Amino acid sequence: MAIATRGSYQRxxxxxxxxILHVILLGGAVTMVAPFVWMLxxxxxxxxxxxxxxxxxxxAVPQWHNYVEIFKVVxxxxxxxxxxxxxxxxxxxxxxxxxLAGYTFSRLRFPGREAIFTLYLATLMVPGEVTLVPKFxxxxxxxxxxxxxxxxxxxxxxxxxxxxxxxxxxTLPDSLEEAAILDGASYFRIYWNIILPLAGPxxxxxxxxxxxxxxxxxxxxxxxxxxxxxxxxxxxxxxFHGLYETNWxxxxxxSTLALIPIIIIFVVAQKYFVQGIALTGLKE
Amino acid sequence: xxxxxxxxxGLLPWQQLRWLIRGKGAERMQALWAYAFLxxxxxxxxxxxxxxxxxxxxxxxxxxxxxxxPKWAGTSNFQRLLDDGYFWNALKNTFYxxxxxxxxxxxxxxxxxxxxxxxRFTTTYRVFYYLPTITMWVAIALVWKWLxxxxxxxxxxxxxxxGIKGPAWLSDPSWAMPAQIFTSWWKGAGYNMLILLAGxxxxxxIYYEAASIDGANWWQKFRHVTLPxxxxxxxxxxxxxFIGSFGVFSQIYIxxxxxxxxxxxxxxxxxxxxxxxxxxxxxxxxxxxxxFIIVFVFTQVQTKLQKRWVHYT
Numbered sequence: 001m002a003i004a005t006r007g008s009y010q011r012x013x014x015x016x017x018x019x020i021l022h023v024i025l026l027g028g029a030v031t032m033v034a035p036f037v038w039m040l041x042x043x044x045x046x047x048x049x050x051x052x053x054x055x056x057x058x059x060a061v062p063q064w065h066n067y068v069e070i071f072k073v074v075x076x077x078x079x080x081x082x083x084x085x086x087x088x089x090x091x092x093x094x095x096x097x098x099x100l101a102g103y104t105f106s107r108l109r110f111p112g113r114e115a116i117f118t119l120y121l122a123t124l125m126v127p128g129e130v131t132l133v134p135k136f137x138x139x140x141x142x143x144x145x146x147x148x149x150x151x152x153x154x155x156x157x158x159x160x161x162x163x164x165x166x167x168x169x170x171t172l173p174d175s176l177e178e179a180a181i182l183d184g185a186s187y188f189r190i191y192w193n194i195i196l197p198l199a200g201p202x203x204x205x206x207x208x209x210x211x212x213x214x215x216x217x218x219x220x221x222x223x224x225x226x227x228x229x230x231x232x233x234x235x236x237x238x239x240f241h242g243l244y245e246t247n248w249x250x251x252x253x254x255s256t257l258a259l260i261p262i263i264i265i266f267v268v269a270q271k272y273f274v275q276g277i278a279l280t281g282l283k284e
Numbered sequence: 285x286x287x288x289x290x291x292x293x294g295l296l297p298w299q300q301l302r303w304l305i306r307g308k309g310a311e312r313m314q315a316l317w318a319y320a321f322l323x324x325x326x327x328x329x330x331x332x333x334x335x336x337x338x339x340x341x342x343x344x345x346x347x348x349x350x351x352x353x354p355k356w357a358g359t360s361n362f363q364r365l366l367d368d369g370y371f372w373n374a375l376k377n378t379f380y381x382x383x384x385x386x387x388x389x390x391x392x393x394x395x396x397x398x399x400x401x402x403x404r405f406t407t408t409y410r411v412f413y414y415l416p417t418i419t420m421w422v423a424i425a426l427v428w429k430w431l432x433x434x435x436x437x438x439x440x441x442x443x444x445x446x447g448i449k450g451p452a453w454l455s456d457p458s459w460a461m462p463a464q465i466f467t468s469w470w471k472g473a474g475y476n477m478l479i480l481l482a483g484x485x486x487x488x489x490i491y492y493e494a495a496s497i498d499g500a501n502w503w504q505k506f507r508h509v510t511l512p513x514x515x516x517x518x519x520x521x522x523x524x525x526f527i528g529s530f531g532v533f534s535q536i537y538i539x540x541x542x543x544x545x546x547x548x549x550x551x552x553x554x555x556x557x558x559x560x561x562x563x564x565x566x567x568x569x570x571x572x573x574x575x576f577i578i579v580f581v582f583t584q585v586q587t588k589l590q591k592r593w594v595h596y597t
Contacts (some may be wrong), residue, residue: 018403025398025405029412032470038438039427051436101325110315111300116322121335125583129531129552130576133338133559133569134343138336157328175298187317212482218418218534219552223560234422238538241426254421266418270411273418274478 016165021129036259043252050248064254074243076254078229079236082148086221086232087114087214090152094210095203103191105162105171107177116165120159132223148223152230152234155214161206164207168202169195205276215262233258287595344573348566361570365538371571374554375545375578377461378530381550384465385529389521391469392476397510399477400484410481413474425538428467429454433540460540464548467535472528474534476521483517484510515594549577564571 009194036239037057070076104110105117119215135154143152152261176198177190185193196203218234225231231239246252294387304315318403344361365371386424399406416424431438440450442541451459452583491509500508533552536542542557551571559568 007318012324021398021401021403022405025395025403025409027394028395029409032412032416034423034438034473035427035431037575038431040421042430053436055436055438055441055443072531097325097328097397099446100321104318105322108314108321110310111304116326119334120329122330123337125580126333126337126576127527127531127579129533129555130572131333131340132555133334133565133572134339135332137339138331138561153328154332157325157327157332160335187314187321191321216422218420218422218537219556222537223556224395234420234534236400237420237422237426241538251302251426252412255420255426258423259419262420264416266415267411273412 002148011074034036039252039256042108042248044257045249047247047249062248066249066256070240070250070254071255073250074124074236074240074254076226076236076257079233080257082229082231082236083215083233083258086148087211088150089148089209090156090214091207093152093156093162094158095207097156097164098158098206099199099203100191101198102165102169103195105132105166107190108187109196120162123159124163129219132219135220136223145224146230148230151217152214155217155220161210164206165199165202168199172198201272201275204269205272206274209276211265285441285554289476293305297313340569340572340576341406343569346566347423347502348562350565354566359565364567365570367572370546370554371574374549374551375453377546378429378532378550379550380461381465381532381548383530385468385472385525386522388472389518389525389572391475392521393480393514393518395473395477396480396484397506399481410478411473413477414479415474416471420539421534424471425467425535428470429539435440447527448540454540455544456521457544460544460547464532464535466537467539468532472525476525479521480517482516483514487513516596517588519586519594526582526586530575530579530582543560 041057041059043057043066044064046061046063049056049060105113139145139150139154172195177185177194180190180194215232216231216234218238221232221235222238225235226238228239237251237258239253240254304312319394343354345357345359346354347357348399399409410457430479432440434450436451436453437453439453443450453459487510492505495505495509526553531552532550533556536550537556540548542553552575555575556566557573558564560572588592
């Protein structure tokens, strides 16, 4: 009898504990989502309505045309296209360069392999901000200022991707390519036809982070892009902010649209994000 | 593959070179292919990373405004740095910001531990907490600028509900930096949380079982099992957060533009102003070197210190 009572007491306290956990976690989740909700709500209000006290969550009449107006007052569609183009080409180039180098470091033997790889790792110790000025001068000397190439290319040679994919390729068994070598397949064919198709998860993870990084990047494109029509969304949004400083409905509509592609990608490919985070976190 | 490819090993560099040029066979072919495959990546890394690193150090001894040709300046740039009050102010602000962001790791650890419980909906929570991390800083900074609006912002309205009259946040010199720090907590909590969660999930269950058998309560388990075994992950998170927050820029640019006054001018923001507003390339570069030295010293000190507090199993 006593045991039964204790058992049910424990069950009750465990249930209470679980409820407390959920309350804390839910509170946190609300804090995380509230700014996004506020962004969306403000984006659908009239210009004066946002200054209403107390603030309202639901706009009196949703101003959907705010989302049309922003395309008229600034070259928003052009910025959106620019960002899409930059993020996709950067990702494709990065994946190609990093996977070929990662394959070479993990599967081929050659004199100097360890030394060269150590050099790659050493470059990762220098934060990108340190080389901002020399990189800008380099772009200027190459006449690449105000071109997409300046935004797309330099980051594609980052050693981080090589490091990540080398680790990933090293987990694939050696026996895979042995048969191909006996059949006389070239190393490029082994890379292209055997290794790459098996590297799906690794490529997806790196590709997602690279796409996201390129889409969200601000400081570098701010420096190398000047003309209105060449701006990616991040830089465009910043200049929009300079022009319409207090027009919060427009600014929030423009911000909301800028976030949507990344949020969609995140929801669809959540698994790879979590995997990537775990990979980076455990590399120590 | 190991066994058949050993000929080149144990040779001196010049012997390896001769072997590459004159040698025969599959092993040499493999090495040549490897160099061909690497050429693109090595060339790119050299041009866009290694060359700029070397140049960064070289340029810091040069007077160069982009409008006039570069002139040798010796160490005068560094002298100027030491005498520049704005630099020390920017450095102070940056340390203030970094020191403020660091405690956010505790929030991430707390959340990670909650999500590590056997609970329902943990995946859903994880999505919500991670959402700020993946989104564009510029857009996030815009919405937070709006949230912090002294009269019409949601933050002061919410504070008003519990009877607190909120400050002017971003336009108040003493509240602008705390506001920036809080926004960074909000944005970064999910990232560190996921890394710490992965670390927590890597702790074998048997340690907890053993502790339970010894009669340990939850605090003892946290103090003597979780915390020590999580130190490698915590170390990683601390170093990454330090490096990341030391380079803070986008949110400063959008939300406060370094102000009010110089209250939120951080090192990279000051560098940006020097290079791309005043076109003082030489001096901006000296700031970059100062940035590098501080980050480098910090990571070196951490690497030394970690031997005392990080446990590797």
